[in-house]
Each structure stands twice: as C-alpha cells, then as structure tokens.
Amino acid sequence: MIGIKAYGAYIPIYRLSHGDIVAVWGGASREGEKAIANHDEDSITMAVAACQDCLSLSDANNIDALYLASTTLSYKDKQSAAFIAEILDIPDQAVTIDFSNSLRASTSAITNALAATKSELANNVLVACSDGKLAAPKSDYEQLMGAGAAAFIIGNSDVLAEIIATETHHDEFLDMWRQSGDQFIKSGEDRFIVSEGYVRNAKEAARRTMDSLGLSAKDINKLVLYAPDRRTHIGLARQLGFNPETQLQDALINKVGNVGSASVPLMLVGALESSKPEDTIMVISYGDGCDTLVLKVNKNIEQFKPRRGLRGHLISKMQLRSYLNYLTFHNILPVEPMRRSPPISSIPAKWRAKKSLLSLHGSKCRNCNTVQFPVQRVCHICHSKDDFEEVPLSNLKGKIFTFTKDNMAPSAELPTIMTVLELENGCRFFCQMTDRDPLAVQTGMDVELTFRRVYDYGGYTNYYWKCRPIR
Amino acid sequence: MNGAITDKVAIVGMGCTKFGENWSKSSEDLVIDAAYEAFEDAGVSPDQIQAAWLSTVYGLSAWTLANPLKLSGIPITRVENQCASGMDALRNAVFAIACGMYDIVLVLGVEKLKDTGLAGLPQSEMFPNFHMIGAGFSAPGGFSLPAARYFAKYGATKEHLAKIAVKNHHNGTFSPKAHFQREVTMEQVLNAPIISWPLGLFDCCPTTDGAAAAIVTRRELARNFRSDYILIRAITLAVDAGFTPLRPAFDYLHWPATQTAAKETYKQAGISNPFKEIDLAEVHDCFTITELLNYEDLGFCPKGEAKDYIDSNTFTLEGELPVCPSGGLKSFGHPVGATGLRMVYECYLQLRGLAGNRQVKGAEVALAHNIGGPPQISSVCIVHNRI
Numbered sequence: 001m002i003g004i005k006a007y008g009a010y011i012p013i014y015r016l017s018h019g020d021i022v023a024v025w026g027g028a029s030r031e032g033e034k035a036i037a038n039h040d041e042d043s044i045t046m047a048v049a050a051c052q053d054c055l056s057l058s059d060a061n062n063i064d065a066l067y068l069a070s071t072t073l074s075y076k077d078k079q080s081a082a083f084i085a086e087i088l089d090i091p092d093q094a095v096t097i098d099f100s101n102s103l104r105a106s107t108s109a110i111t112n113a114l115a116a117t118k119s120e121l122a123n124n125v126l127v128a129c130s131d132g133k134l135a136a137p138k139s140d141y142e143q144l145m146g147a148g149a150a151a152f153i154i155g156n157s158d159v160l161a162e163i164i165a166t167e168t169h170h171d172e173f174l175d176m177w178r179q180s181g182d183q184f185i186k187s188g189e190d191r192f193i194v195s196e197g198y199v200r201n202a203k204e205a206a207r208r209t210m211d212s213l214g215l216s217a218k219d220i221n222k223l224v225l226y227a228p229d230r231r232t233h234i235g236l237a238r239q240l241g242f243n244p245e246t247q248l249q250d251a252l253i254n255k256v257g258n259v260g261s262a263s264v265p266l267m268l269v270g271a272l273e274s275s276k277p278e279d280t281i282m283v284i285s286y287g288d289g290c291d292t293l294v295l296k297v298n299k300n301i302e303q304f305k306p307r308r309g310l311r312g313h314l315i316s317k318m319q320l321r322s323y324l325n326y327l328t329f330h331n332i333l334p335v336e337p338m339r340r341s342p343p344i345s346s347i348p349a350k351w352r353a354k355k356s357l358l359s360l361h362g363s364k365c366r367n368c369n370t371v372q373f374p375v376q377r378v379c380h381i382c383h384s385k386d387d388f389e390e391v392p393l394s395n396l397k398g399k400i401f402t403f404t405k406d407n408m409a410p411s412a413e414l415p416t417i418m419t420v421l422e423l424e425n426g427c428r429f430f431c432q433m434t435d436r437d438p439l440a441v442q443t444g445m446d447v448e449l450t451f452r453r454v455y456d457y458g459g460y461t462n463y464y465w466k467c468r469p470i471r
Numbered sequence: 472m473n474g475a476i477t478d479k480v481a482i483v484g485m486g487c488t489k490f491g492e493n494w495s496k497s498s499e500d501l502v503i504d505a506a507y508e509a510f511e512d513a514g515v516s517p518d519q520i521q522a523a524w525l526s527t528v529y530g531l532s533a534w535t536l537a538n539p540l541k542l543s544g545i546p547i548t549r550v551e552n553q554c555a556s557g558m559d560a561l562r563n564a565v566f567a568i569a570c571g572m573y574d575i576v577l578v579l580g581v582e583k584l585k586d587t588g589l590a591g592l593p594q595s596e597m598f599p600n601f602h603m604i605g606a607g608f609s610a611p612g613g614f615s616l617p618a619a620r621y622f623a624k625y626g627a628t629k630e631h632l633a634k635i636a637v638k639n640h641h642n643g644t645f646s647p648k649a650h651f652q653r654e655v656t657m658e659q660v661l662n663a664p665i666i667s668w669p670l671g672l673f674d675c676c677p678t679t680d681g682a683a684a685a686i687v688t689r690r691e692l693a694r695n696f697r698s699d700y701i702l703i704r705a706i707t708l709a710v711d712a713g714f715t716p717l718r719p720a721f722d723y724l725h726w727p728a729t730q731t732a733a734k735e736t737y738k739q740a741g742i743s744n745p746f747k748e749i750d751l752a753e754v755h756d757c758f759t760i761t762e763l764l765n766y767e768d769l770g771f772c773p774k775g776e777a778k779d780y781i782d783s784n785t786f787t788l789e790g791e792l793p794v795c796p797s798g799g800l801k802s803f804g805h806p807v808g809a810t811g812l813r814m815v816y817e818c819y820l821q822l823r824g825l826a827g828n829r830q831v832k833g834a835e836v837a838l839a840h841n842i843g844g845p846p847q848i849s850s851v852c853i854v855h856n857r858i
Contacts, residue, residue, distance in 0.1 A: 338590075339588075339589050339590050340590065340591065340594075341587065341589050341591075341592075341593045341594040342594065343594055343602045343606075344594055344595075344596045344601075344602050345602055346596075346599075346600075346602075349599050349600050350600060350603065352599075353599065356600075357600060357603050357604070370719050371719075372717070373717055374600075374604060374717075380713050380718060381719060401620075401723070402616050402617070402618075402619045402620050403616070403619055404611075404612045404615040404616055404618070404619075404667045404668050405667065405668040406607065406609055406611065406612040406615075406666075406667040406668075407664070407665055407666055407667065408590075408591060408609045408612070408666055408667060409607045409608070409609045409612055409667075411607070415665070415667075415668070416607045416612075418607050418608065418612050418616075420616060420716045420723070426719070426720075427719075428716065428717050428718060428719055428720075428721070429717070430604070430605070430608075430714075430716035431606075431607075432606065432607045443619050443620065443623065454603065454606045455606070462602070462603060462606075464603045464604075464606055
C-alpha cells in the first residue's frame with residue numbers, strides 16, 4: 001500500500017481583513033480575511049514550518065527524498081529543496097527537487113512521489129507545498145490571495161490514506177501567471193478563464209477519473225477541488241453532482257485566501273483531519289491542466305496527529321494592524337531604511353557553521369552535560385575540549401529568561417524584541433521574537449522556535465531562527 | 472604578582488579635547504589637540520616620547536597616532552578592547568614604565584564616531600557569524616538585558632535609572648569639555664522616547680568625537696615634570712569568556728568582568744572597603760542601568776541595594792561617594808577609545824584640586840572603571856595624590 005503516511009500544515013499568524021482593503025480602495029468586501037506572511041516569512045520558511053508540523057523527531061533520518069512545490073520561491077536559480085533538507089537534518093543522500101511554475105506543482109510533486117515509491121526509488125518522500133502569491137494593490141485578486149503551506153510524507157508503510165488512482169492531463173491556457181521579475185500576478189479576463197480554463201478542465205478531470213474508477217459523486221466522501229474563488233468553487237461542485245455543504249472541502253477562501261499551489265494541499269490536510277477510516281477523497285488540482293488523486297483512508301488515520309494541522313493554525317491568529325503593514329511587509333510600498341551600518345555577511349563562515357545556524361545544532365558536553373549554542377569545541381563550564389555530541393534544538397520549547405524591546409535595531413516591525421531564552425534542555429539561546437505583541441512580552445513566557453528570514457545583504461537572503469509565543 | 476606596579480608609575484601631564492560632534496575636527500586633529508595639550512601640561516616635547524600606546528576601537532593601526540604627530544621610529548601599539556581600550560592602553564604603558572624599559576611614554580585614546588554618517592556605532596563582526604547569531608543585537612539592547620531580571624528581583628524601577636540620568640546631566644553642567652552641559656528633569660527622562668526598553672533617550676550616552684592623552688613616567692622621575700603628579704596604585708583588566716546572551720546559567724544581575732577586575736584592583740591597592748576608602752569614582756555609565764549595576768559590582772553597596780543608595784543621593788556631588796562628577800559618559804560622551812583616558816583625566820584634575828564647581832573636596836583616592844563589548848571586558852584603575 002502506497003500513499004500518505006503523515007501530513008502537516010502551516011498558516012502565517014497574521015490576518016488582513018477584507019474590510020481593511022476596501023477601506024482604502026473602495027469596492028465590495030468579500031466579508032472575510034486572508035492570511036498574509038509576516039515580513040520575515042517566505043515560501044521557504046513556511047515550507048519548513050509545514051514540514052515541522054508533519055515530521056516527528058525520528059522521521060527526518062528516514063526521509064530519502066524531499067520535493068518542494070511552490071510558485072513563489074525567492075530564489076529563481078538555486079535549489080530551495082536542498083536548503084530545506086539541510087535545515088531539517090535530512091540525510092544528504094536524499095533526492096531533492098524543486099517543483100515549480102504551476103498551480104498544480106504540488107500535485108505534480110505528489111504524483112511523482114507516488115511514482116518514486118512505487119518504483120522503489122524511495123520509501124519516504126517528504127512533499128512540501130508552499131505558496132504566497134501577491135496581487136497588485138487595488139486589483140480584483142487583492143482580497144483573494146493568501147499564504148500558507150502543507151506537507152506530506154508519501155511512503156509504503158504505515159499509510160493512512162492510500163493513493164488508489166491518479167489522472168493527469170495538460171492544457172495550454174493563460175489563466176494566472178507571472179513572468180520573470182514580476183512581483184504581482186497577472187491574469188486573463190475572469191469570465192474567460194473561469195469557463196474555458198477552470199471549469200472546462202476540472203470537469204474533464206473529474207469525468208475521466210470517476211468514469212475510470214466507476215465512481216459517482218455519492219461514492220466520494222470529500223471533494224478537494226482547487227478554488228479560484230468561493231462562488232465558482234461551489235457552483236462547479238454542484239455541477240459535478242456534489243453537495244457543497246457535506247461533500248466539498250472548505251477552500252478557506254474567506255479565512256486564509258487562495259494559496260496558489262498550496263491551496264489544494266492545505267484543503268487535503270483539512271479533509272484528512274476530518275476523515276474517518278474507509279472514506280474516499282477525490283482531489284482535483286488545476287493549473288496548465290489538471291491532476292487528480294483518489295485516496296482511500298484507513299484506520300491508521302486515527303493514530304496520526306500533526307502538531308497543529310490546519311485546525312490548529314486556523315484558530316491561532318493575530319489581526320494585522322493595518323493595510324499599510326501588509327504593503328511594507330511585502331515590499332509593495334518601499335520605505336526608507338533606518339540609517340544604520342549595513343550588516344556584515346560571509347558566505348564561507350555561514351557555510352562552515354551551517355549545522356549550528358541552519359539545522360540549529362548545539363553541543364552537549366560529554367563531561368558535564370551542559371548544552372550550549374552554537375556548537376562549542378571548548379565547554380563553557382568544564383573546559384573539556386572536543387568532547388561533545390551535537391544536539392538538535394529547533395523542536396524544543398523554551399522560556400524567556402530576559403528580553404529587551406529595541407527601537408534602534410532595524411526591523412520592518414519595531415521594536416525589535418530581543419530575547420535570551422532558556423530552552424527545555426537548559427541551553428541558552430538568543431534571538432529575535434516574531435509574530436508578537438510587544439506589550440505581552442515578559443520573562444517566563446513560553447516560546448517555540450521558528451525559521452525566518454533575517455535580512456537580505458550581499459545579494460542573497462540570510463535566514464536564521466527566531467522565537468515566537470507558542471501558538 | 473602583587474605590588475609589581477604599585478605606586479611605581481606616575482602621570483605627569485594630560486590633555487583632553489572638547490568632546491562633542493566635532494564636525495570640523497578629523498581624527499588627526501583630535502590626536503594633535505589632545506597630545507599637544509598633554510605635552511604642554513607635562514612640559515615635554517614630542518621627541519622626548521620613547522614609546523606610545525594608542526587606544527581606538529574604530530580607527531586602525533599605530534599610524535593613526537604616528538602620522539599626525541610625526542612620531543617616527545618609536546614603538547607604538549594600538550590597543551583595542553572595546554570600551555576598556557583606553558585604560559588597557561594605559562595599563563600596558565604602566566608595565567613598560569614599571570619594568571624600566573622606558574622613561575617617558577604617551578598614551579592617547581581617540582575616536583571619531585561622527586564621520587560614519589550613521590546613527591549609533593558601526594557594525595562589527597564580534598565573532599564568526601555574529602551577524603546571524605547576534606542579528607538584532609545593539610549596544611543599548613545588550614546593556615538593557617539585565618533590567619527585566621533585576622527590576623523583578625530587587626524592585627528597582629525606571630525612576631532609579633532616571634535619577635542617575637538627572638545626576639549625570641547636572642554634573643555635566645560644571646564640565647566645560649563635556650558634550651552636553653544641560654540639566655534634565657525626571658519628567659523629561661521618564662517621558663523620553665524608548666531606545667531599548669527600559670532605556671529611554673536620556674538613559675543612553677550620546678555618540679561623540681573626542682580624544683584624551685596622558686604622559687606617563689616612573690615615580691622617581693615624576694618630580695622633574697611637576698610637583699602635583701598623581702600615582703597609579705593599581706590598574707587591571709578582566710575578560711569574561713562567552714558571548715553574554717549565550718552563556719549557560721548566566722543570571723543577568725551583574726557584570727562579572729567588573730566584579731573580577733574590581734576585586735583584583737582592590738587586592739593590589741590594599742582596599743578592603745571601597746565605599747569608604749575611595750573619594751570619587753568615574754564609572755562606565757554608557758547606560759543608566761550600567762551605572763546602577765556598577766555600584767554593586769564595584770562593591771560600593773551591597774547586592775540589590777543600589778536603589779536605596781540612589782534614593783538617598785549617596786552618589787551625587789554632595790553625597791558620600793560622588794560617582795561621575797565629570798557628568799559621566801552620559802554628559803561627557805563616549806568616543807569609545809578615548810573614554811578610559813578621559814576618566815583618568817577627570818581623576819587627574821580632581822586629585823589636583825582643579826575640577827572647578829564639580830570639585831570633590833579633599834579628594835585623595837579616585838577610581839576609574841570601564842566595561843565594554845556585549846559586555847565582557849572590564850578595567851578598573853585606582854589613582855591617588857598621596858605622593
């Protein structure tokens with residue numbers, strides 16, 4: 001049996017209400033809100049978070065392939081999957097591939113993971129799907145587009161949802177796209193792309209799949225269908241013979257938004273979370289054609305729980321103070337940087353220390369058991385030299401030991417909260433706090449670690465760990 | 472070894488530029504101004520200098536001193552130890568004099584911070600990958616980290632910090648070479664914009680240019696230069712290991728480097744009750760909270776009681792132990808490499824009765840203290856006039 005053995009999700013903490021957008025530009029509000037990435041998030045950091053949600057502590061060692069699917073990776077010419085594999089301590093002989101450039105990049109990744117597993121090229125494929133398209137200010141899509149990520153382990157043991165069938169067809173169609181260097185999505189005229197792009201393709205995919213398996217709508221417990229918007233989504237589901245109230249997985253359009261190539265994966269996580277053994281799930285993913293998956297859930301579904309999943313991320317949120325924050329967080333509106341000396345940056349130094357900086361390994365002294373960060377050749381306490389084991393720290397919780405709120409340290413969101421943490425294993429860590437309310441920060445506060453962008457300098461992005469209040 | 476340098480070395484001349492935003496002065500101008508004031512004060516000519524120690528954090532090598540002064544052919548060592556650079560330069564000169572290697576040396580500290588075109592201090596890579604591991608770290612941020620712990624444990628508040636700011640601004644009004652000569656009120660300090668919680672604008676020292684210099688010789692030769700020289704009883708440096716925020720089990724209620732340097736200095740100086748035996752102290756008040764911790768780390772008051780001593784005005788000009796009579800870094804400013812020597816300059820004036828309206832009456836024993844880096848490095852010096 002081959003299929004999904006684990007799943008996870010990630011939604012950024014901030015929400016921007018549609019009303020706030022309409023207050024600036026006028027027009028009709030969709031009466032909901034969308035999830036937007038914080039200024040220090042991007043598709044890589046969200047993918048890492050979704051993978052952490054899905055992976056248990058021992059899983060990383062067994063991953064033999066990592067597929068990353070996204071249309072909004074910040075590097076156009078440098079593999080992001082290899083980067084994420086480093087962060088997650090995935091063995092270096094794992095296959096790493098970036099799947100890109102299509103709304104259905106994620107299901108392409110999943111079907112390839114299935115193929116790799118079937119042909120015994122892999123036993124455990126981690127598929128990370130992450131997206132955060134930007135629509136131009138005042139555009140029709142501005143209220144729609146959100147950000148988020150999902151992750152799955154596809155494998156041949158302990159499967160909780162077997163992939164019993166897949167279908168695919170490609171179709172040349174200009175629906176939603178960006179060219180190299182475009183910050184905002186471009187799209188075709190909405191009546192045309194809905195009827196000839198989305199509806200025509202999705203209908204064809206559904207018909208082929210259901211015919212080949214002899215399924216009718218009543219045989220399918222949940223339909224996970226890409227949603228360009230809420231009304232079209234519900235309308236098509238009805239046309240296909242499904243009951244939108246009971247059978248159509250919520251597309252989260254008014255809670256998270258259209259999350260591009262991560263939309264269908266996030267909906268699939270939602271479907272799995274609420275499924276029971278023996279349920280049949282049909283997934284239709286759209287973009288340059290369609291991919292379809294049919295899954296059969298079994299009793300292993302009851303043994304698995306992601307750390308937070310979709311449910312946990314939906315209830316944990318903070319309202320973004322204003323539409324202006326959204327514009328500045330995503331460099332849509334340029335602002336003058338603080339007059340501070342530019343940071344120093346060294347590629348060789350970071351490379352040498354990547355186990356500490358990216359995988360967040362500390363060292364535990366074998367003589368006195370003190371855990372310290374970064375890896376220390378000479379122990380802080382007993383001065384033993386080169387006698388330690390590396391200890392992964394990224395999954396640990398901690399408490400704030402002390403902190404400050406610094407208006408002089410440059411950040412998109414002042415004050416910069418600097419925290420000295422005491423992690424669960426006694427290790428001290430020093431980092432910025434993100435996803436935070438400055439007034440709520442206090443010593444003793446419980447925090448967890450999160451991988452984020454720190455700054456761009458030298459022509460590349462510097463990433464590091466921060467802490468956040470436990471969501 | 473105890474006693475190795477005790478009272479063997481004298482300061483026979485000093486110079487100090489006006490500290491401030493010296494737009495019309497380059498670092499070379501500051502070097503010349505401070506050095507020549509010191510030469511004239513000691514009555515020496517530049518070619519009598521046999522060796523020199525230069526303290527500068529953001530400047531570079533020996534030529535920073537040699538070039539403007541045209542000192543050719545003598546050994547000049549550039550010393551950098553963050554805020555302790557000035558006193559560390561003096562400390563090294565003291566060893567050279569005490570062992571008899573040289574008769575007359577120059578020690579000069581200079582910093583030209585306002586040429587960067589930036590606010591605050593320039594970025595430096597304190598250790599490999601500091602730009603990641605310390606991303607977001609700033610000087611006010613790093614020095615403010617004890618506050619949350621200290622306030623909670625001992626009940627001190629922003630008010631106590633504000634009293635220190637008010638005191639040092641007040642002292643600065645009597646200090647003509649200081650960057651600022653203006654009073655501030657408690658209200659102004661407490662309502663000032665926050666720089667790094669809990670520090671507001673007036674809790675932080677300004678960004679300043681300046682230089683200070685000393686002519687140093689053996690005690691036996693001092694009388695040749697002046698009758699009212701001062702003696703160095705003890706001068707130490709202590710360095711803690713480990714970037715402070717990452718140090719296992721660190722309590723953030725004190726700065727260990729200060730405690731270590733002070734203990735060693737008092738031992739060498741034969742001081743068992745610093746509060747009673749010291750007449751004035753120039754301590755490192757880069758931030759008001761640092762001065763508060765200094766009172767305890769230097770042994771001027773018991774742990775946790777700084778707030779009570781502050782409330783009792785113990786450390787004001789009129790109090791039992793005036794601290795920062797010059798106005799401190801708060802009013803004088805903090806051109807990093809110059810500060811340690813500038814503090815010794817204040818002690819030099821006070822011990823010779825030349826401190827004008829901020830004179831501590833009958834001053835005989837003075838202490839100077841610095842702490843710098845995240846912080847990790849401290850220097851403590853005792854000078855006196857009992858010659």
